[in-house]
Amino acid sequence: MLTTLIYQSQLSAECSDNDLRILSHVACEKNISMQVTGILLFNGTEFFQVLEGEEHDVEPLFRHICDDLRHTEVVELMRDYSAYRRFGDTGMTLFDLRKVDTKALVDEIRHMNQAQYRDLPDDRVFRFIKRFINQGGWYRSSENFKPSQWKMASNNYSRQITPQISEQGNICTFAFQPIVEPITGHISSFEALIRSPEGKSPEELFASISSESLYTFDLESKAIALQQAGRMLRTDEKISINLFPGSLYSVPGSVALLSEQIRQANLRPDQVIIEVLETELIIRMNDFHHSLKEIRAAGIGIAIDDFGSGYSRLSLLSKFQPDKIKLDRALIVDIHKNGIKQAMIAAMVKYCEDMGIKLVAEGVEKKEEWCWLQSIGVRLFQGYLFSRPCLNGIGEVYWPVRIGEDQNIG
Ligand SMILES: Cc1cc2nc3c(=O)[nH]c(=O)nc-3n(C[C@H](O)[C@H](O)[C@H](O)COP(=O)(O)O)c2cc1C
Structure with missing residues (x-):
């Protein structure tokens, strides 16, 4: 050809x-x-x-x-x-x-x-x-962010908690991964990633759940994540939880239930961000839109997760702007070598800046990816380069440090 x-x-x-x-x-x-x-x-x-x-x-x-x-x-x-x-x-x-x-x-x-x-x-x-x-x-990396000038250095700090076990045994566990802002050295929030009761992958966990009970399970499992966050986080820290769009619009009273779970975990609504997975096709768009308004009215933050990987529609963004958009890993992999992705991310940076939306790059694994993204104006990052998910706790964070200087850039 x-x-x-x-x-x-x-x-x-x-x-x-x-x-x-x-x-x-x-x-x-x-x-x-x-x-x-x-x-x-x-x-x-x-x-x-x-x-x-x-x-x-x-x-x-x-x-x-x-x-x-x-x-x-x-x-x-x-x-x-x-x-x-x-x-x-x-x-x-x-x-x-x-x-x-x-x-x-x-x-x-x-x-x-x-x-x-x-x-x-x-x-x-x-x-x-x-x-x-x-x-x-x-779209070249700026002189300040040449990968050869940076190394990653651990903060040598982690937190661990023992999960509280309910009488019936827990339906799942959670691993936590920070979303970091290297420029300020600040952690924007901790994402709670679901695992099986034995700490195994979400795929294994979801394989054991029938499709009829998936959405109810999804919502109920969040009580565990929020409880853990309530015991682990400081009052100025935030937690992000994932939800299928269907869990919001097809389970009656979903937002009221979430608000109650947040209250019982001794968290404030503004400490919680709901990441809505956009990989699922949203069928009842109007109902979904209504749920987003309810979440907002309850004082809870909203992020669109895995943006660019699934069914996200620009028309949804034209009706409703989230607090955060998380760019899917597929768009981030080797961004420093791919001008096609670069043009798209540059346009998203501009859109998010104009609309006051925080943009997060997910799945960042290479220093080169971080340098390119930081140069173009992305400020928030999640990925193995900075910190791995940690079961029932928060693992150490690796911050970028300019070689020859002892401090990170924050
Ligand atoms: C900017 C640039 C453009 C190049 N364009 C070509 C090209 O069009 N065709 C080509 O055979 N080699 C091109 N080369 C050179 C190849 O990298 C390589 O040296 C050449 O193909 C000889 O390889 P060989 O010694 O293994 O046979 C280019 C190199 C550079 C730096």
């Missing part, structure tokens, strides 16, 4: 002009032998390359190029499929933007195009090329 792949990258300090000429020469021969075309733009510090050819040639070539030490910070920007070759079979052309008239360049590249496809001013690939020529690369 004919594919077009576009990426951007940064020139390595070790790469001279002569190295570039050699690179271009070797690449040209190799590309011709594979019938791949590489349009390489260079502005003195950044590369931007369009690779066009059969997918089974372009894919391994791109992986090979990613490992090339003559450049760093390779970010994939676009991957598309097409019915025709835009650039014919021209091997490799290097354009040094410092040496050419950039206004004429777009036309020149357009004229490399096969004649019958020349008049495609709206073609997405050409729009990308034009954007790079006029504006350079996009």
